[in-house]
Amino acid sequence: MTKxxxxxxxxxxLQGWEHSxxxxxxxxxxxxxxxxGPGVVVxxxxxxxxxxxxxxxxxxVAEGFTxxxxxxxxxxxxxxxxxxxxxxxxxxxxxxxxxxxALDQTSxxxxxxxALARNLHAEVGGPGVGAVGMCFSGGFALAxxxxxxxxxxxxxxxxxxFAAGGASRRADLNLSPDDAxxxxxxxxxxxxxxxxxFTGDPLVGTRFDSLRELxxxxxxxxxLPSSTKRDHSVLTEQRDEPSVARVVQFFHDKLRA
Numbered sequence: 077m078t079k080x081x082x083x084x085x086x087x088x089x090l091q092g093w094e095h096s097x098x099x100x101x102x103x104x105x106x107x108x109x110x111x112x113g114p115g116v117v118v119x120x121x122x123x124x125x126x127x128x129x130x131x132x133x134x135x136x137v138a139e140g141f142t143x144x145x146x147x148x149x150x151x152x153x154x155x156x157x158x159x160x161x162x163x164x165x166x167x168x169x170x171x172x173x174x175x176x177x178a179l180d181q182t183s184x185x186x187x188x189x190x191a192l193a194r195n196l197h198a199e200v201g202g203p204g205v206g207a208v209g210m211c212f213s214g215g216f217a218l219a220x221x222x223x224x225x226x227x228x229x230x231x232x233x234x235x236x237x238f239a240a241g242g243a244s245r246r247a248d249l250n251l252s253p254d255d256a257x258x259x260x261x262x263x264x265x266x267x268x269x270x271x272x273x274f275t276g277d278p279l280v281g282t283r284f285d286s287l288r289e290l291x292x293x294x295x296x297x298x299x300l301p302s303s304t305k306r307d308h309s310v311l312t313e314q315r316d317e318p319s320v321a322r323v324v325q326f327f328h329d330k331l332r333a
Contacts, residue, residue: 087153101187121211123164124150246281276302
């Protein structure tokens with residue numbers, strides 16, 4: 077990683093986080109790092125690394141994990157607004173690194189995320205690393221499971237490819253056929269996957285059914301009753317404290333062997 081001076085380019089909600097750039101697989105992205113202990117990659121949702129995403133990541137730091145937060149879209153630290161969400165959604169829709177409509181494809185940015193996770197594991201050691209994906213990145217932790225060092229994948233409200241347009245898209249897991257075979261093999265060998273969603277979230281579609289079919293008993297589903305159709309962000313904007321605690325415990329169980 078290429079590091080920048082202390083607190084350079086770091087917004088107030090990310091003070092105490094070390095900013096750097098990481099280049100791999102043809103991409104260069106900003107990364108924020110904090111903490112000590114086993115490694116976890118936290119991949120933000122739309123619109124970006126918001127204060128709520130940073131708060132969740134800080135909870136993991138407080139629990140004794142080394143946390144990396146890559147910035148894939150948006151302005152780190154910026155508050156959520158309808159205009160900001162729409163702006164980031166447009167960027168995701170036109171960016172080539174995200175497979176947002178096509179079926180049976182792994183998003184190209186996954187190669188960069190896998191390299192980031194491998195680099196983190198080489199630094200901190202242990203049985204492996206964990207990852208959390210949210211919303212458009214919700215399935216990214218599943219695709220990162222192709223590497224054996226990914227031992228604690230967490231999928232929160234996985235929403236790619238976007239569900240509009242038919243049943244096949246609502247069920248798709250954003251995995252190529254080869255990656256799906258590898259993920260299924262790792263699940264059969266004992267690698268568990270934790271998934272979280274609100275039951276009325278239309279963006280998740282029927283992906284939890286697909287995850288059960290692909291992963292079998294290795295899939296641990298946390299499904300929360302929705303109070304409104306706007307319930308979406310389990311760990312951040314509509315934060316459910318028991319779910320946050322469940323994720324923290326999952327990382328302790330898998331990364332402190």
